[in-house]
Amino acid sequence: MNLSDADTAERELRHALETGHAETIAQSAATHVWPLYSAHFALLQSAVALLPSTVLEWHPTLRVLHPMTPLLARTTRPFTPRVSPEDAQAVSPDEVDMLTLAQMIEFRYSGDVAAALTYAQRLRDRIVQLQIESHERTDGPIWYYHHEIGSTLLAAGETSHALLELSIARQLGRLSLQPDAERLVLGRIALAHALRGSVGDAEQALGELVQHPPPPPRTEPRPSRPNAPPPPSSRSSGWPRKPKSC
Template identity: 60%
Template sequence: MPQNTRGTSARGESMNLTDSARAIDALRSAVQSKNDERVAHAAMMNIWPLYSVHAAELVEAVEGLPSPVLERYPVLRILHRMTPVLARTSRPFKPLIYPDDARNMSPDELDIFTLVQMVAFRLSGDVAAAMIYARRLQDRIVEIRVESRERPDGPLWFYHQQIGSTLLAAGETAAALLEFTTARDLGRLSPQADAERMALGRTALAHAVRGSLDDAESTLDEIALLPQVTHAHAASTMMTERCARALLAVDQMAPEAGALLSRLETYDSIELTWPFALLARTRHLLALQHPDDAVEAVSLAHDAHPDQHGSFATDVINAVSIEALWSIGDTTSARRLADSSARSGVLSRMAIIRHALLESRLDTAAAGLRQMSAARSLGPGQRAEATLLSAWLECALTDGIAAETAAQVARIASRPGKRRLISTMPLQLIERVRERLSPEDAVAFSALTGGLDSADHPRRPALTASEIRVLHALPLHATTAEIAAALYVSPNTIKSQLRSLYRKLGCSTRDDAISIASRLRLLNTETSNRP
């Protein structure tokens, strides 16, 4: 629940943000006094050097304080290991501040409190509100000069690290990368042993999500040269790096993907990285044609966390659900979710376009692709996916593709990190690309796409609107003439459309067409069941 603070320090006393020796002496002296209020005050007034150098003692001291004391020190409550657990279940932690208290705080205290508000709202699942405090802290850094921020041993690198993490949680990966770059540059100067590695780990994860696989791999290579992370930040740092590696392996469809995924956090994790782990796992499951397992994974993760309003987590859940529900045959739920997710993030919008193509709603797909083309923050992987979806649309509209389109698809296929994306394309498109390439390029393209058929989802062929009408008429009318009369066109037109329909379905008879269309869920249930 929202908590108000009535001040965090005695008036006239300045917060210590640099002297770790003085900080730990003050905390130990307070602990020895067995005075809870004194312990809380010493911890609060020395919060940054304690967190940076003596994290274990700080957390132990905080967890020894009774709840009534912690209620008056919300900055300390964020350090309690029970806070994130309770925040995602029964007790959202959303500290507020009275205007009078804010006026009595020093700039350092306001920085710290704004940081805590950002992290607290993020832990409680309200990423949209966390973004408000992230912007507020960004503004303070730019507009208000504070001496402690200008010191190498100050907290500025951590502010940028946490702002970037909030942007990452919101799916704003491009903006997050800028914050992580600043955090890394400052971290190199900081005496905090983990500063640079923490920033690099989140950088690698952001690149992996954006599909900048080369950048992600080079960043992970840099991390390998750094010292081992200390205990205080081991869990979050190692899980961030593991998520980045797993996403890379899944996109590359590498043999080690399964082993890497097994090392990720569970679905009910409280780490910031849980939606990224969910994305890696579900992408892998869908590539293996296990949509039921993907639906179960999403359900478990969703039930274990509060609704993540305005978050990357919601984007992942919606996008995976649309594709997985369609793949298991629950087209009604997939369509309902696609219709309700139009304002979601990039992943959901891509899934909506894909779903529209699968259902031959080509106008919807075209409108979605136009919107995506106007987006400036897409990563390389997302731009590649948009290009492939555009090629799919072109193939569906014309039953063929231009040579330039074929060349674009072939270039994407030549990148090892795009194998998963290529595997999601319909075989019809792959065949049309091969037909439009030169003999030499076609051989190379076949080698690149070889072995992907077994990992490809069984895709429905892309039918035109006229072909769909004819298909739905087949179970209802016995002859071509009856279909022509029902659709108000000539029998020759129906014959032409039937030839095209049979070719796309890979059959030559009416009964086979109905059977294949039913299996691929191209026919409405009520239509296919009619005599």
């Protein structure tokens, strides 16, 4: 699983999009999901939006990125990922981390905070207990894991524990390759302080936040739908021909 090479991630996903095959696109997006999320989010989300639900059922880390997921979360329950026995044996620790993260976010989207807390604890346990490279690299998703664990604790009202996780996320975010990592975390920290009634601390966090302007938006060409027919403009004008006069 690629966790840091954004250039390779972009190149491989564009190559997959050129094939027009939905499963090939999904496999590429899932393999490179973190660097795509960090550096090429518009391209990643556009590609995910093209995938049919029958493909997304096998890729929960992609389904949580679908633009419709937050809107449908209240009516669509998070699901147990469909994984073949062969794939289950070959799943890497990094993929399990991403799967746990996706499930935590989906349950939080749906309003089931108790279930989201269960996955937050699982992810936190994995970070503490598993000694793998991605848990020690500052250019990987470790800061985001802590950010989302903290956000889940915040949703559950556990503000002190949330602030602890968010403080770790901020420290790691300063070292990450994502330019707006610290800015993103500061927004959550301000909210946590506000919920605790610490208005002064919330204002201080917001003051630090404005010192980190958002990065300029990246413009990426939208990929075409897999195996989709060309648009009418490339075939004809779409207007009926005027009959010849007799």
